[in-house]
Amino acid sequence: MSQTANAKLRLGVNIDHVATIRNARGGMHPDPVKAARLAAQAGADGITAHLREDRRHISDADIDRLMTEIDLPLNLEMAATEEMLAIALRHKPHACCLVPEKREEVTTEGGLDVAGGFAHLKPYVTRLAEAGSRVSLFIDPEPDQAGAAQRIGAAVVEFHTGAWCEAVIEANAPLMDKELARMQDAVMLAFDLGLEVHAGHGLTFDSVAPIAAMAQVRELNIGHFLIGEAIFGGLDSTIRRMRSLMERARSQALGRQSA
Ligand code: PXP
Numbered sequence: 001m002s003q004t005a006n007a008k009l010r011l012g013v014n015i016d017h018v019a020t021i022r023n024a025r026g027g028m029h030p031d032p033v034k035a036a037r038l039a040a041q042a043g044a045d046g047i048t049a050h051l052r053e054d055r056r057h058i059s060d061a062d063i064d065r066l067m068t069e070i071d072l073p074l075n076l077e078m079a080a081t082e083e084m085l086a087i088a089l090r091h092k093p094h095a096c097c098l099v100p101e102k103r104e105e106v107t108t109e110g111g112l113d114v115a116g117g118f119a120h121l122k123p124y125v126t127r128l129a130e131a132g133s134r135v136s137l138f139i140d141p142e143p144d145q146a147g148a149a150q151r152i153g154a155a156v157v158e159f160h161t162g163a164w165c166e167a168v169i170e171a172n173a174p175l176m177d178k179e180l181a182r183m184q185d186a187v188m189l190a191f192d193l194g195l196e197v198h199a200g201h202g203l204t205f206d207s208v209a210p211i212a213a214m215a216q217v218r219e220l221n222i223g224h225f226l227i228g229e230a231i232f233g234g235l236d237s238t239i240r241r242m243r244s245l246m247e248r249a250r251s252q253a254l255g256r257q258s259a
Contacts, residue, residue: 003196005215009250010045011243012075012200014223019057021227032058033065035227035235040072042239046094048221050077051087053101060087067091075136075221080117080124089131096128097136097158097221111140111160114148125152136198141186150193157190158198158221159183161211165202180210191216205229208242209249215257220246 018032036047047070049058066074073094078084079101088096098121100112114121114137121137128135136156139145140163149157164183167175183199190197199211200221211217222242229238 003191003194003216003218005191006250006254007218009212009217009246010219011043011239011246012046012048012198012219012221013039013044013226013239014048014050014077014200014221015039015227016048016050016057017224017227019059019062023057032062033069036066036070036072038235039239040070042236043243044072044239045219046073046075048075048077048097048223050099051084053079053081053083063087063091067093076133077138080112080121085124085127088128088133092131093133095134095136095156097138097156098124099138109162111138111142111145113145114139114152114154115144118148118152122152125154129153129155134196136196141183143186143189146186146190146193146195149190150195154195156196156198158200158219159186159190160201161199161203161207162201164211165204165207168204168207183211184214187214187216205241205245208245212246212249213253215250215253 015032015035018030018035022030039047047066049066051058051063075095075097076088076093077097077099078088080098098112125135134155136158137149137154138158138160139149141159146157164179167179187197197217198219198221199217203220203222204225226238226242
């Protein structure tokens with residue numbers, strides 16, 4: 001399917017860390033499904049949840065409820081394992097994003113090595129796609145990974161924005177320029193290869209605009225910052241502010257292009 005640059009930029013809200021807080025005490029509160037409902041009301045276009053092998057935040061029951069109680073499309077982040085594949089094939093979520101997973105990591109530290117893990121990943125991509133899910137691969141903004149994602153048959157790539165966000169936190173201007181150029185090149189290449197382009201990891205109010213301004217990016221997935229910031233500003237207004245920063249950045253970039 002041909003794609004259009006500048007198409008609407010979607011926001012997927014990742015609710016994992018509502019479950020992190022719930023699990024700190026056990027029990028039911030706060031409920032990630034309630035957060036998903038509030039995110040929908042605040043204008044999220046989708047809900048993202050990562051069912052990790054160690055179930056440190058989202059649980060199997062959360063996925064059941066997100067599938068049945070929430071109208072927004074679910075983007076299920078998952079490792080390429082037989083256990084996760086069976087769960088995904090049972091639920092058939094709108095999208096499945098394959099991510100690398102290590103038990104000892106605090107969060108998803110880097111992208112998938114699609115080029116190096118081609119033979120392992122290929123059957124997962126094929127079986128998920130055959131079940132009707134849009135398959136997305138979470139990769140670093142590197143040309144060989146984008147090329148491998150296209151050859152393996154993924155519909156979508158999600159570029160890991162962690163290095164860009166770290167450069168913003170450090171206020172390291174040369175590194176910011178370098179990471180933004182690396183992201184822009186990877187985004188252009190993936191788009192030209194016919195992949196739908198998403199991005200995410202570590203994005204905040206301070207780092208979202210230059211990524212949102214890239215006309216070929218169709219979706220941002222944001223979690224940790226939104227849930228953390230919601231402690232101070234409330235989930236509804238935090239999501240609305242993120243959306244408005246995304247929309248402003250995109251329309252300013254469009255204005256610059258047409259001027
Ligand atoms: N996209 C993917 C593939 C992820 O693994 C994560 C983290 O779970 C995110 C986006 C969201 O990252 P963050 O929680 O840092 O916003």
